[in-house]
Amino acid sequence: MSVPRLLGSNNPFDQKKRAILSQIEVTSEINPDASPKGTLDIKLLPLIELINSHEDMVTTSSCSGRVSVYLEGDKTVVLEERADSVDAAATREKVGAKGAGGKWLFVTHDPLYLSESWWTDAFNYTEAIDSSDAFITSIRYVLYKFEAMILHIKCRDHKSASTLYNLAMSCGFRESGIGSNDLVAIRISLKLDAPVAYLDKNNLSDGNATINPLVNSDYMKLLTKMSLDRFQENFRRMDELMKKIRDNMFGDAAANINTDNNGPSGKNTAWEDKEARRLRKREEGLKKKQEMELLREKTKQELTKKELTQSS
The missing domain is CATH 1.20.5 (Single alpha-helices involved in coiled-coils or other helix-helix interfaces)
Incomplete structure (x- = not known):
């Protein structure tokens, strides 16, 4: 992606856009950005390049959609430390996935990686199910998630932000909104979220706690199928959004942007x-x-x- 010339403008938006595009230009696997993945999602590049080729918009963060398997962190919170021992401190249990020591066991933004029995290697899945300790409050669950595309776009003014927001809503991104400083968040509630295993601290393997499944392989196949269906719908709406942005926000300038059936194909050199x-x-x-x-x-x-x- 080439950085457009903004003619040395001192306008705050232009300066912000210059900085963002310069950062995108140098981001790579060797020089990753601050996101968990470290680079832009390939399937989202055509839409990002189209948006960034418009003089009144620039993307600030993005995700094309993903399937992830996440091990919750330690949910115990120390409420009061006593002089004799930290172990004697009063504690409570946090609700939710956040906590110290949480980690990603598997992440993909591409449905092609959801092959047959992919979960076996993703988190050492075994068919044997043991849920005897699964109801302990402090248990650390392994969560399966599908999350749809999310895109944040900084706009020059409220007019361009409103136009973009209305286009996103018309494409079915019903969770979208306009925040402060004309920042548009484009998102949709195509999601899955389910516990599929838990960490068994009492059963050690090579000195590490083992992961016990809560569901069988048929259930994992069902989650995979539902995720593949959501990926397909997610990408369809991305294509629709790209087409509407191109047709409604570019006018004649859209003719200068190379496109194929999936949207912009390759680097855009038509920014002005x-x-x-x-x-x-x-x-x-x-x-x-x-x-x-x-x-x-x-x-x-x-x-x-x-x-x-x-x-x-």
């Missing part, structure tokens, strides 16, 4: 600021005017020639 666009439109108008004058002159000459032929 407002002044460049004005000059281009002026040149196009003058060219069209000259063509019309030549056509009128040619028609006039042909009519004169025809009249002379008829009179002779």
Whole structure:
């Protein structure tokens, strides 16, 4: 993705956009960004490039959608430390997935990685089910999640933010909204969230606690199928959003953006600021005017020639 020229503008939005695009330009697996994945999702690149080619928008964070398996952290919270021992401190249990020591066991943004029995390698899944300790409050669950696309776009003004928001809502991204500083969040509630295993601290393997499944392989196959269906719907709505943005926010400029059936294909070199666009439109108008004058002159000459032929 090439960084557009913003003509050295000191406008705060232009400065922000320059900084973001410069960061995107140098991001790679060797030089990752601050996201868990470290780089932009490939399936979201066409939409990101389209949005960033518009002078009034820039993406600030994104995820194309993903399936993840996450081990919860330690949910015990120390409420009061006593002088004799930390172990004697009063504690309570947090509800939810956050906690110290949590980690990702598996993450993919591409449905192709959800192959047959993928979960066997993802978190050392075994068919044997032992849920005897699964109801202990402090237990650390292994959570299966499908999360749909989410995209944050900083807009130059409220008008462009409102236009983008309305387009997103019309494509079914019903959880979208406009935050402070004209930051548009585009999202949808296509999600799955289910516990599939738990960490057994009492059963050690090579000195580490083992993971006990809560569900059988048929249930994992069902979750996989439901996730694949959601991936398909997620990508369909992404394509629809890309088309509506291109058709409604670019106008004639959209013709300068290379596209295929899946949206922009490759690097966009057609970005232009407002002044460049004005000059281009002026040149196009003058060219069209000259063509019309030549056509009128040619028609006039042909009519004169025809009249002379008829009179002779």
